[in-house]
Amino acid sequence: MFIKKFNKGIVYFLKMKWISIWKSNPPGMVLLLLSSAIALVMAIPILYVVYRSFFAGTDKWRRLIDGSIPGLLWNTISLTVIVMIFSVIIGVLLAWLIVRTDIPFKRTLKWLLALPLLVPPYVGAVTYIIFFGRSGWLQAAWTNNSFLSTLIGDYPVDIYSFWGVSFVLIMFTYPYVYLIVSASLKKMNRNYEEAAQSLGMNRFQIFRKVILPSLRPSIGAGAILVSLYVLSDFGAIAMMRYVTFTAAIYFQRTSFDTESAAVLSLVLIALTLIILWIESRSKKSNKYYQNSNSYRRPMVLKLGKWKWPATVFAIFIFTVSVVLPIMVLIYWSIIGIGMGAVNSRFFAYAFNSLRVATVVSVLCMLASMPVVYLKMRYPSVITRVIDRLSYAGYALPGVIVALGFVFVFNNFIPALYGTFYIVAIALIVRFLPQAMQSGESALSMLSPKIDEAARSLGYPPWKVMFKVVLPNMLPGVLAGGALVFVSSIKELPATLLLRPPGFDTLAIRIYVEASEAIYHLAAPAALLIIMVSIIPLKFMLDKY
Amino acid sequence: MMYDIELKSVSKTYIGSDEAAVNNINLTVEKGSIVTLLGPSGSGKSTTLRLIAGFERANSGQITLAGKVVSDQSKWIPPEKRGIGMVFQDYALFPHLNVFDNIGFGYKEKDRKQRIMEVIELVNLKGYEKRYPNELSGGQQQRVALARALTRRPVVVLLDEPFSNLDTDLKNQMRIEVKRIIKEAEATAVFVSHDQKDALSISDKIVVMDEGTIQQIGTPRQIYQYPKNRFVANFVGQSNLLKGRVDTEDNTVETRIGIINCNTIDGGFDNKEEVLVSIRPDSFIMDHKGKLKGNIKELSYTGEAIEVVLEVQTPNNKKHNLLIRVSPDKVIHIGEEIKFNIIPNFVSVIKKE
Amino acid sequence: MMYDIELKSVSKTYIGSDEAAVNNINLTVEKGSIVTLLGPSGSGKSTTLRLIAGFERANSGQITLAGKVVSDQSKWIPPEKRGIGMVFQDYALFPHLNVFDNIGFGYKEKDRKQRIMEVIELVNLKGYEKRYPNELSGGQQQRVALARALTRRPVVVLLDEPFSNLDTDLKNQMRIEVKRIIKEAEATAVFVSHDQKDALSISDKIVVMDEGTIQQIGTPRQIYQYPKNRFVANFVGQSNLLKGRVDTEDNTVETRIGIINCNTIDGGFDNKEEVLVSIRPDSFIMDHKGKLKGNIKELSYTGEAIEVVLEVQTPNNKKHNLLIRVSPDKVIHIGEEIKFNIIPNFVSVIKKE
Amino acid sequence: GNESEEVDTLVIYSNRNDRFVSNLLEKFTEDTGIEVSPLHGANPLQIVEEQNNVRADIFISNDLGALGYLHSQGLLKEAQVEGIDSIPSDFRSEDNSYFAISVRARGLIYNKDLISYEEMPKSNEDLLDSKWSDVENGYAITRGGNGGMIGHISALRYEWGDEKTSDWIQAIRENAAGIYQGHGDIRRAVGAGEHSFGLVNNYYFHQQLLETSNNNVGFVYLDQEDDQMGAIANAAGLGLVNNGPNGENALKFIEWVLLPENQVEFVGESLELLINSQYNANYPDVVQDQIVPFQDLKVQNMSITELGNYFEDTTALIEQSGLALDLR
Ligand SMILES: Nc1ncnc2c1ncn2[C@@H]1O[C@H](COP(=O)(O)OP(=O)(O)OP(=O)(O)O)[C@@H](O)[C@H]1O
Ligand SMILES: Nc1ncnc2c1ncn2[C@@H]1O[C@H](COP(=O)(O)OP(=O)(O)OP(=O)(O)O)[C@@H](O)[C@H]1O
Ligand SMILES: [Fe+3]
Numbered sequence A: 001m002f003i004k005k006f007n008k009g010i011v012y013f014l015k016m017k018w019i020s021i022w023k024s025n026p027p028g029m030v031l032l033l034l035s036s037a038i039a040l041v042m043a044i045p046i047l048y049v050v051y052r053s054f055f056a057g058t059d060k061w062r063r064l065i066d067g068s069i070p071g072l073l074w075n076t077i078s079l080t081v082i083v084m085i086f087s088v089i090i091g092v093l094l095a096w097l098i099v100r101t102d103i104p105f106k107r108t109l110k111w112l113l114a115l116p117l118l119v120p121p122y123v124g125a126v127t128y129i130i131f132f133g134r135s136g137w138l139q140a141a142w143t144n145n146s147f148l149s150t151l152i153g154d155y156p157v158d159i160y161s162f163w164g165v166s167f168v169l170i171m172f173t174y175p176y177v178y179l180i181v182s183a184s185l186k187k188m189n190r191n192y193e194e195a196a197q198s199l200g201m202n203r204f205q206i207f208r209k210v211i212l213p214s215l216r217p218s219i220g221a222g223a224i225l226v227s228l229y230v231l232s233d234f235g236a237i238a239m240m241r242y243v244t245f246t247a248a249i250y251f252q253r254t255s256f257d258t259e260s261a262a263v264l265s266l267v268l269i270a271l272t273l274i275i276l277w278i279e280s281r282s283k284k285s286n287k288y289y290q291n292s293n294s295y296r297r298p299m300v301l302k303l304g305k306w307k308w309p310a311t312v313f314a315i316f317i318f319t320v321s322v323v324l325p326i327m328v329l330i331y332w333s334i335i336g337i338g339m340g341a342v343n344s345r346f347f348a349y350a351f352n353s354l355r356v357a358t359v360v361s362v363l364c365m366l367a368s369m370p371v372v373y374l375k376m377r378y379p380s381v382i383t384r385v386i387d388r389l390s391y392a393g394y395a396l397p398g399v400i401v402a403l404g405f406v407f408v409f410n411n412f413i414p415a416l417y418g419t420f421y422i423v424a425i426a427l428i429v430r431f432l433p434q435a436m437q438s439g440e441s442a443l444s445m446l447s448p449k450i451d452e453a454a455r456s457l458g459y460p461p462w463k464v465m466f467k468v469v470l471p472n473m474l475p476g477v478l479a480g481g482a483l484v485f486v487s488s489i490k491e492l493p494a495t496l497l498l499r500p501p502g503f504d505t506l507a508i509r510i511y512v513e514a515s516e517a518i519y520h521l522a523a524p525a526a527l528l529i530i531m532v533s534i535i536p537l538k539f540m541l542d543k544y
Numbered sequence B, C: 001m002m003y004d005i006e007l008k009s010v011s012k013t014y015i016g017s018d019e020a021a022v023n024n025i026n027l028t029v030e031k032g033s034i035v036t037l038l039g040p041s042g043s044g045k046s047t048t049l050r051l052i053a054g055f056e057r058a059n060s061g062q063i064t065l066a067g068k069v070v071s072d073q074s075k076w077i078p079p080e081k082r083g084i085g086m087v088f089q090d091y092a093l094f095p096h097l098n099v100f101d102n103i104g105f106g107y108k109e110k111d112r113k114q115r116i117m118e119v120i121e122l123v124n125l126k127g128y129e130k131r132y133p134n135e136l137s138g139g140q141q142q143r144v145a146l147a148r149a150l151t152r153r154p155v156v157v158l159l160d161e162p163f164s165n166l167d168t169d170l171k172n173q174m175r176i177e178v179k180r181i182i183k184e185a186e187a188t189a190v191f192v193s194h195d196q197k198d199a200l201s202i203s204d205k206i207v208v209m210d211e212g213t214i215q216q217i218g219t220p221r222q223i224y225q226y227p228k229n230r231f232v233a234n235f236v237g238q239s240n241l242l243k244g245r246v247d248t249e250d251n252t253v254e255t256r257i258g259i260i261n262c263n264t265i266d267g268g269f270d271n272k273e274e275v276l277v278s279i280r281p282d283s284f285i286m287d288h289k290g291k292l293k294g295n296i297k298e299l300s301y302t303g304e305a306i307e308v309v310l311e312v313q314t315p316n317n318k319k320h321n322l323l324i325r326v327s328p329d330k331v332i333h334i335g336e337e338i339k340f341n342i343i344p345n346f347v348s349v350i351k352k353e
Numbered sequence D: 001g002n003e004s005e006e007v008d009t010l011v012i013y014s015n016r017n018d019r020f021v022s023n024l025l026e027k028f029t030e031d032t033g034i035e036v037s038p039l040h041g042a043n044p045l046q047i048v049e050e051q052n053n054v055r056a057d058i059f060i061s062n063d064l065g066a067l068g069y070l071h072s073q074g075l076l077k078e079a080q081v082e083g084i085d086s087i088p089s090d091f092r093s094e095d096n097s098y099f100a101i102s103v104r105a106r107g108l109i110y111n112k113d114l115i116s117y118e119e120m121p122k123s124n125e126d127l128l129d130s131k132w133s134d135v136e137n138g139y140a141i142t143r144g145g146n147g148g149m150i151g152h153i154s155a156l157r158y159e160w161g162d163e164k165t166s167d168w169i170q171a172i173r174e175n176a177a178g179i180y181q182g183h184g185d186i187r188r189a190v191g192a193g194e195h196s197f198g199l200v201n202n203y204y205f206h207q208q209l210l211e212t213s214n215n216n217v218g219f220v221y222l223d224q225e226d227d228q229m230g231a232i233a234n235a236a237g238l239g240l241v242n243n244g245p246n247g248e249n250a251l252k253f254i255e256w257v258l259l260p261e262n263q264v265e266f267v268g269e270s271l272e273l274l275i276n277s278q279y280n281a282n283y284p285d286v287v288q289d290q291i292v293p294f295q296d297l298k299v300q301n302m303s304i305t306e307l308g309n310y311f312e313d314t315t316a317l318i319e320q321s322g323l324a325l326d327l328r
C-alpha cells in the first residue's frame, strides 16, 4: 500500500519534471523518438572518431603533433582563410551589383552567377589543369606566341601552387556567399539608407557604414559555408596536389594507418568547432532584426560610368568559373562521345547518380521536418542536443563520415553495410543540415499561433503538423531538397568509401578517370551532372 | 447562476521566472456575456487566456468550462478537446487555405457547407470565400478569424488583443461589429486588451489586472466611475489623486484643495480615516461662480475636449496641478484664471495603501 | 514673415502610375512651428514629406528650405545636403550601433561627445548610451530616432507616422514628450499621420490631404470646429451631415430636423442656397426643455463620454439617425426618449458639391 | 534459392585501375557464367574493416605488399588449386593464399628531348647525389604514401638498412622538382617535358609509348651492373579472402585465372610484364620493341612476399623522413 503510494509519488514527480523540462509543453512521443533516432544517426561519425582516437596511444599522438600536424594546420588554415576572404569579396561584390545596381543583363546574370555551384570542384580543378596547367592549352598558346614569350619570358602560371588551389576553390565556393548575401540584400529595408542619407552620408559612406554592417550575419553564414567546404574538400585538393587535413586523413587511411587518421580527424573536428564557435559568437553579439511592417524595397543605384567595368567584372567571373570549365568539358566530351564513352555503362552510372541524389534529397526533406518542427516548437535542453547533433555531419568531411559509417555498420548493423542504403544514409548525414536550414527558415515565418489556432479548432498536434505546418513549410523544404540534390549528385569521398561492389556513380567515374588523366571518359559524366542539376538550382533560386 | 467559465485559485509561474505570471486568480464568467481582461503589458492577461484555452498548464488551481473541469492537479484536457474558439492577435489565419477553408477548418459535420456559409454571412464576408488571407484587408482578416472561431459553436470564444493591429477608424468599426456578432452567436467571450477604450465600449464586465492579480472586477461604468484602488484609477482613464480625510457622515473628503463631495462612500472607511480621493478630469465643471479657481498652465485640444493642466492655489498657499477636461466650445488660453466646481459623479474614495 | 519650408505648386506623379500622388500643392510652414499632414492612406502625405526630404524628385514646382531653393526645374540638392532631420515610422535605428553611436551617426564636429550627451539628455535617455536598439522599448527607440534626427541641429525635422507602432498609453505619453522636445530644440517640424488625435493634440497647424490635394489648412480648432468640406468633416472626428438651405441673414440653416443656428457663415453662400451642415456629436446638449427629441437606439460607454445613436423624428414624420455625445455622468438607457438642443459652436456650413 | 544465388556470383575487390581488370572479369563471366560484382578502387583496409562481415571473395591488388599485409592479419585463406605451380614460389605465399601474376620493375622514365641515356643516373645510389636537381626541369617522384614507393623503400631497407635508406628518402625529397600522387601523372609530365625524368614502374614507360604525342621517352632499369643490387620489382596479383561469401566461385576464379591465356589477360592493358613470359603477353608493336622480358632483368633478391613484413616500419620511416604527405 505504502509502496504503491510511494511509486505513485515518484511517477508524479517524474511526470512533473518531464513537463518542466519542456516548459509545460511536452512533444508527442513519436515525434521525439523519431527526432532522437535521426540525431543519433547523425552523431555516428563524431562518436566514432572520438572512440577511435582514444586507441591511438600517446606515442602516435606525439609523433603526429611533432610531425605532420603543424604543417597541416598551416596548410589548411592558410588555404581556408584565403579562400574565405576572396570568396566573400567576390560574393558580396557580385550580390551587391546584381541586387542593388542597374547593371545590364541583371536577370540573366543573377542566375548565371550561381551556376558554379553545380560544377563539382574536382571537375573544376581538372578543367583548370587542362587549361592553365604546365602543359595546358594556355601554355601552348603562350609558347606559340613569340611576342609574349620573349617579352615576359616563360609561361608564368603555376596552377599547382598555393594560389592555384586557392583560385580553384574560390571560383567554386563564392556562390555560397553570393546567394546568401543576395537574399539578405533583397530583404534590407530602404529606410536605413534613407536615414543615413538624411544624416548627411553619401553613397559610399552608406555602403561602408550601413549596408556592410547589416550584411554581417549573412556574410558570416556564407563565410562559414565556404570555410567548412574548404576544410572538407577532398577531390579538388587532391587533384591540385595540395594537402590539407582531409586529404591527409584519406592518405593515412590508404597507408593502413587508421589511428593516425582518427587523430587527424579529431584535430580537424576541433578546427571545425572553433570556426562554428566563432560564428555563433559573432551572431550572438549582433541580433539583427528588421521591422517588417514598414518594409520598402531597397533602392537601385545608378552605376553611371562604372556600368561597364562592373559588367566586365561580372562577366569575367562567369566566364572563368562557368564558361571555361564547360568549354573544356564540351571539348573532351565530343572526343569522348566519338570514342564511345557514352555507352550502357555510362547510363548505369548516370542512373545510380540520379537514384542516390533523388533518394537522398527526398529522405533529407522527410527527415528534416520532424527535427525542425521539434526545434522550433518544443524548445528545451533535449531539443538543443538533438539539433546540435543533427548539424554534426555538416561540419565533418565526407571522409570522416564514411569512416565512422564503415566502422559502426560493420560492427553493429552488418545487414546494411555494403548496400546502396549506407551510401544514402551517409549522404543524408552530410547534407541533412542543408535541408534543415531551409525548412527552419520556412517554419520560422509561420507563427506558432497558427499551430495554436489549429489546436483550438480541435486538431491534435500530429494532425496539426500534417494539415497546417507541412503545407506551409513545403516550399522551403523543397528548396532545401533541391540544394541537397545538387550537393549529393556531386558528392565524392563518402560515396567512394562506402559504395557497394558494382555500384559506381558519375562522380566516382569522373574522379577515377580524371585522376588517371583519361579526360575523354570523365568529361561527358561531368557535363551530365551539371545539366541535371540546373533544374533544381533554378527552383532553389526562385525560392531564395 | 450558470457560469460558463470558472477559475478557482489559479496560479501560473513560467519556468525560469521567479514571479508568478498569474497569481491565485478567481474569476467567473456568466453564459452569454462579454468579459474583458484589461491591464498593462505583462500583467498576465494573455497568460490567463492561454490557461483557459489550455496552451499553458496551471501550477495550481482549477479551471472549469461549461461545468466540466478541464484542468486541475490530476486532470488535463488538451486544447483541442476543450471546445473553445480562439481569435489571435495576428489572426493566425492559415496562409495556405482560402477564406472558406479557413472558416471550415476542423469542422466536419454533415452541414459543413451550410454552416460555413451561415458564419460567413454572420461576419459579412459573402463573396470573399475564394480569397486567400493575403488578399484580404486587416479588418476582413479579423472577421475571418472570428468566423473561424465561431464555426464549431464553441462554448467559449477567447480573443487575444484582436484589435491591436488595426488603425483607429477600423478599430472603432470592428469593436461594434464584433460585439454584435458575438451577441448574435450567443457565445461567451473573453477579450484581452490593454486599451481601455476597447474594454469600456465592448464589455459587460471588465477584469482589471496588474502583476498577475485581479485589481477590480465590475461593469465599465463601475470601473470608470468608482475605481477601487490607485492602480485602477490611474490605468483606466486619467485621474487626479489627492490625499484627504474622509467624513463618512457628510459624504465628503477634506483635501488640500478643499472639501470635496462624493456620491457614495462604501467599503467601510472609518470616519476621519486618511484616504485617497480620485477625481476624474470629467468631474470639473467650469462655472464663473465656482468655489475653486486656478491658472491654466498647459492645454491640448483633442477635438472632443480640451485637456487642461490647471495650477490650483491651495488654502495654505501651496500649488497643486490638476488635469481637467473642458468642453471644446469654450475658448480659453494659457495663463487665464478659471473658476470651477467639482461634481460628485466621478469622485471616488480609495484606501490609502 | 519668415518661412522655414515653402512648397510652390509642387506636383509628383510616380513612374508607372497615372494619377498624381501629390497634385499642385502650396504650403508654407513658419519657423518653430509644428505642422501635421493628416489624411487617409494613399492621400500623398508620405510623398509630400519625401519631396521635402529629397528622397523623391518633384515633377514640377519649387521647394524652399530656410530661404534656400532646394528643388525646382533647374536645381536639385540631394537629401544629405538639405540639413533636414528625419524620423522614420519604424525608427530605422541602425541595429549594429548602440544608442550613443546611433545618435552621433553622421555628426563629426569637434563637440561630438558633448552634443550627443546634450541630445540624449533632451530625450531623457541618460544611462542608456551603451544599449543596442533591440534592448530598448518602443518608446525609447522612438526617442533615440528623434534624438538622432536632432543631433545635427537640422532646419527642419520630418516625422513619418512616428506613433503608429506604439500602443495607446505610450502614444499619449510620447505625443506630449515629442512636442516638448521639438519646442525645446526650437525646430520646425512636419509630422505625417492618419490619426486625427495625434494631429489635433500636437500641431500648431494641420494640413488635411486627400487624393494628393490639400483639403484644408488651419489650426486644430479651425479644422475641428469649422471643416470646410464634407471630406474634412468626416475624416476629422465624427460628424452628422444634413442637407439644408442656408439663411445668411439669420445665420441659420433649415434642415429636415429643424432650423439650426450657426456661429458664423463665411465663404460666400447665397441666401437660400442649398448647403450641407456638419454638426459634431459634441454640439448636442441634453436639456429637458430642448426643442428637439429622439429615442436612444444604441449606446456605447467610452469612459469620457457616452456615444449615443439617436433616432429623431423629422417634422414630416420620417426618421433620422444622429450620433451625439452625452456627458458620462448621465444615466440613460436604450429606448429612452431624450430632449436636446444644438449649440452653434460645432456647427459648420459646407458647400454642397 | 539461396544456393543458386551463391553459384551465380562472385565479389571481387580490386585496387587496380579498373580498365586493367574489367576485360578480365568480363571474360570470366563469359567463360563460366558466374556474375562478378566488382568494387574498383577498393582499399585493402576495407577487408580489415569488414572482417566481421566479410563481403569480398577475392582481392586483386596492384601491389603484393598489400596482400602480404592482409595475409599477416590473417585475413586470407589457403588456396590449393590446380595450376598454382605455374607461379614461381618467390611470387606466392607458402599457403598459396595470395600470389602474383604480373610484375613490374622500378626505373626511370626520361624524356629524350631533354636528356640522353648517358646523362641519366643508373642506380639508386646515384640518386643520393644532389646534382640531379640541376637537370632541365628537374625530376619527379611519387608521394611517400604511394604503394610503389613503399615497396621500393622496403627493398632499399632490406638492402641498405634504415639509416642509409632514410638519407636516400631525404635526398630525393629535397632534390625532386615534382612530388606526385601517382605514376600516371609522372609519365605524362615527363612525356610533356615538364621534367627530365621520373621514378616509375616500367609499364608506365610502356603506356607513355602508346600516347599519340609526347612519346619520345626512354627507360633506365636501375642497378643492372654485376656489383649492383638489381632492379627493384613489385608485382600485381590476387588473394583469396577468408570466409568470403562465395568460397567455391572464388576457387573457380583462381583456377581460371591461372590458365595461361588468362594470365595473359590479367596483364591486359596494363602493359606490365608476365612472370611467365613464355606465355607471351601480347603488346602493341611500339611497346613490343621496348619490352625487356622479366627473365632477362637482374632483379633484386628480396622475395616479394616478404614486402608485407616490412610494411609497417617502412611507413614509419617514410613519415619520419617527411615524405609521407608531401605533394609538389
Ligand atoms: N513563455 C514565457 N516564458 C516566461 N515568461 C513568460 C512567458 N510568457 C509570458 N511570460 C511572462 O509572464 C508575465 C505575464 O505575461 P503575459 O503575456 O500574460 O502578459 P500580458 O498581460 O498578455 O501582456 P501584453 O499586454 O504585453 O501582451 C510577463 O512578465 C511575461 O514576461
Ligand atoms: N514608389 C512608388 N511608386 C509608385 N506609386 C507610389 C509609390 N509610393 C507611393 N505611391 C502611390 O502614391 C500615392 C500616395 O502615396 P503616399 O505614400 O504618399 O500616401 P500616404 O498618404 O503616405 O499613405 P499612408 O498613410 O498609407 O502611408 C498612393 O496612391 C501610392 O500608391
Ligand atoms: Fe601503377
Ligand SMILES: [Mg+2]
Binding pocket: B045, B046, B047
Ligand atoms: Mg498579451
Ligand SMILES: [Mg+2]
Binding pocket: C045, C046, C047
Ligand atoms: Mg505614408
